[in-house]
Amino acid sequence: MDKVKVRIAPSPTGSFHVGNAQSALYNWLFARKNGGDFYVRIEDTDKIRSTKESENGIREALAWLDLMPNGDFVRQSDNLHKHKELLERLLSEGKAFYCHHSQEDLEAERQQQEARKEAPRHFCEHKNTDKNKIPGGIIRLAVNESSGRIISFDDQIRGRIEFQEALLGDFSIARAIEDPLYNFAVVADDAEMGITHVIRGEDHISNTPKQILIYEALGFKIPFFAHLPLVLGLDRSKLSKRHGGTGTLDYKQDYLPEALLNFLGGLSYTFSKEIITKEEMVNEFELGKIHKAGAVFNVEKLNWINSQYIKQLNNLTIKQLTNLPEMLDVAIPLITERLNKLSDINDFSYLWKEPSYDSELLNWKKFTKDEITNSLNETKRVIENWNGSDKDSLRLALDDLSKKLGDPSIPLGASRGLVYWPFRVALTGKEKSPDPVDVAAILTKETVLRRIDTAINKLP
Numbered sequence: 001m002d003k004v005k006v007r008i009a010p011s012p013t014g015s016f017h018v019g020n021a022q023s024a025l026y027n028w029l030f031a032r033k034n035g036g037d038f039y040v041r042i043e044d045t046d047k048i049r050s051t052k053e054s055e056n057g058i059r060e061a062l063a064w065l066d067l068m069p070n071g072d073f074v075r076q077s078d079n080l081h082k083h084k085e086l087l088e089r090l091l092s093e094g095k096a097f098y099c100h101h102s103q104e105d106l107e108a109e110r111q112q113q114e115a116r117k118e119a120p121r122h123f124c125e126h127k128n129t130d131k132n133k134i135p136g137g138i139i140r141l142a143v144n145e146s147s148g149r150i151i152s153f154d155d156q157i158r159g160r161i162e163f164q165e166a167l168l169g170d171f172s173i174a175r176a177i178e179d180p181l182y183n184f185a186v187v188a189d190d191a192e193m194g195i196t197h198v199i200r201g202e203d204h205i206s207n208t209p210k211q212i213l214i215y216e217a218l219g220f221k222i223p224f225f226a227h228l229p230l231v232l233g234l235d236r237s238k239l240s241k242r243h244g245g246t247g248t249l250d251y252k253q254d255y256l257p258e259a260l261l262n263f264l265g266g267l268s269y270t271f272s273k274e275i276i277t278k279e280e281m282v283n284e285f286e287l288g289k290i291h292k293a294g295a296v297f298n299v300e301k302l303n304w305i306n307s308q309y310i311k312q313l314n315n316l317t318i319k320q321l322t323n324l325p326e327m328l329d330v331a332i333p334l335i336t337e338r339l340n341k342l343s344d345i346n347d348f349s350y351l352w353k354e355p356s357y358d359s360e361l362l363n364w365k366k367f368t369k370d371e372i373t374n375s376l377n378e379t380k381r382v383i384e385n386w387n388g389s390d391k392d393s394l395r396l397a398l399d400d401l402s403k404k405l406g407d408p409s410i411p412l413g414a415s416r417g418l419v420y421w422p423f424r425v426a427l428t429g430k431e432k433s434p435d436p437v438d439v440a441a442i443l444t445k446e447t448v449l450r451r452i453d454t455a456i457n458k459l460p
Contacts (some may be wrong), residue, residue, distance in 0.1 A: 004036025005196050007069075009076075009186065012054035013042045015247030016061040017237060018297065019201060019231040022264040024067045025278065026228060027199050029265075029285040037070040039193060044077045045185055061248040065257050076189055083180040085190050086218060087139060087173070095128040100137040121169025139174040142211060151209040156197070156226035156287040163209040171210055183210045191220040199287070202227040218352075226287050229268050231404060232294040239297050246308055254341035256313075256321075259306040262446045267295035275308050303340035310339050318345075326352050329447075331442045334434055347430075354451070355429025359458035364421040372422050373459050375405055379423050380452045388445035395437045398423070426455035 010020050024040075031038040040062065044050040055073075062068055062247040090096035101124065110120050123145045149165040152430060173184035173284045180188070186207075205227050217224045233243035240246060251260055258277065265281050266274065270290045272284060313321070316327045318336065327335075331351040339345060349355075362372055382397045398419055406415025424436040427448065433439060440448045 002194070002196050004031060004034040005039065005194050006031050006036065006199055007039040007041050007190070007193065007195055008141070008200075009041045009043045009189075010058050011046060011049075012058060013046060013049040013052060014054055014059045015249065016054075017239075017246050018248050018251075018260075018264065019059065019246075020261070021067075021133065021151070021248045022231060022267060023200060023228055023287050024062060024065070025261055025264055026268075026285075026290065028067050029278070029281055030197065030199060030287060030332055031070075032282045033285050036196075038067075039074060039195075040069040041074045041076060041189060041193070043182075043185070044075055045080070045180065055205060057247075057249060064249070064252060074189075074193070074406070076185055078182075079185075079189055079192060080178065081401065082192060083174075083185055084178055086188050087177055087184070090141070090173075090217055091133070093140070094142070096139050096141050097124070097170075098134055098137050099124045099126050099140045099170070100134070100138075101445050112248065115312070119167045121167060122171075124170045127170060134295050135177065138172045139177070140170040141173050141217060142212065143168055143212075144295075145169075151212055153208060153212065153222075153225055155205075155298040156199075156224055157290045158202075158227060158292055161205065161208070165209070165213070168210060168213070173214065177413075184214055187211050187214040187218065187220070190223060191218070192217070197224045197226060197287075199226045202230055226290070229291055230294040231267065234296060234298070236294065238294075243297070254343050255302065255306045256309045256342075260302070263302045263305050267297070275305065305342045310336050317425065324352070328352055328442065334442060336416065336439060338434065350428040350430070350433075351439070354454075355427070357425060357429035359460075361425050361429070361431065362422045362459060363444055363457055364417050367418055369459050371405075371418065373456060375401075375418050376422050376426065376452055376459075378405065378457050379419060380449060380456075383440070383445065383448050383452065389441060390439045391437050394440060399436070422455065426451050 008020065008024045008027055010016060028038050030036070040058070042055055042058065044055070059073065084404060087096065091098075099122075101122075106122060109122060122140075123143075124140060127140070127142050143165060144253050145166055147165040150162050151165050152160055152162040155161050167250045171183070172181055174180045208225055208227075209355075210224055232238045233239045235243075245251065248260075261278050262276055265271065265276070265278065269281075269285070270291075272283060313336065315332050318332055319325050319327055321342055324345065328351060329346070335345060335348045335351070338348075362376075363369070364372060367375075378401055379398070382394070382401055386394050386397065399416065402416040405418055420436060424430070424433055424439075427433075427436050427439045427443065443451075
């Protein structure tokens, strides 16, 4: 058996979609599992839409995910001379021909077929005349309209798939001798690179019978095909920009690359555990076990996986990733225990800088500002007598204060807000935060007293 060679072939016409990233991962896993090679081919023959910026984005995304190929990237445009040579050969052998029908002719034919509820296809009378060798118009592959053949292939994920050859028509393979279309160029390039397995999205299934006919016309060995399920939005339609960020690099600010790979790997495959490295995935990976149904891109699941990876980071790495060298080491465990996305770390900025908030936030339910001020003053006295580290003693003292200031006729849990709410706001400037006792234990005693004074001064 030939050495396994796989590839991804993204077009540099936009951002590198997370669906492309999943395809890259599965191709990479298959290559590693089978001692093969993984390649990246930039399909840049769309001269109008292809940009260097998009190509650089593909490189950056794959480098961030650590899914770099064997060798450098290959560009489809570098193989145009080979495409032309192969097109000329098919024309000379009568396997391809020039079609001189106008767009108006083809559109009228399509409308007639639609009215008759027929599959749209074009069988061109030019292929059997001298006109078929006259340059000009599009180049089509000659297909036998009388064929009863069923084109079939054994999809490595979906099993046997069949198409009727006669329903394909004489399909176009090039706009001109130096301008090949996708189905022709991809066959020529995959054959040139010796690709053994074409692992790609299920939206390419309909291209496969056409590509098989091109392989046969050129006399090239046909690779194995495996069509991956699509990545879907929450409404189960194909994931698109209307569902939110779809570019792989859109996730770089918030997510660790290992977490995104873990998530994408598990979208369409059931591994033995939820948190798994790509090296561990290699040992379990089999094409035939990839799911057939589309997988919903669930951001909540991604957030949870990301949180598990964040918890494993050391303090220095957290500071580097968030660009916050001033963050206190003692504060990091409190933060990472609650962090889903890296950018959310700014929600905890009160742990290393003074909070900013409006005085109205200090109010608690029906209590007056005088009662809130008194609560803060009493809390300040508790802090002054606190050793600055024992959380249990501080919580006990604050609970005792709650009993003293609260309504004795109601449970302690209902009256604690008078003490704990303004104390929380004074320390964090937020409605929601970790337990203010935990926050106070991280801040210095002097900082806690200063923030309580600031809160008192905010109240008239």
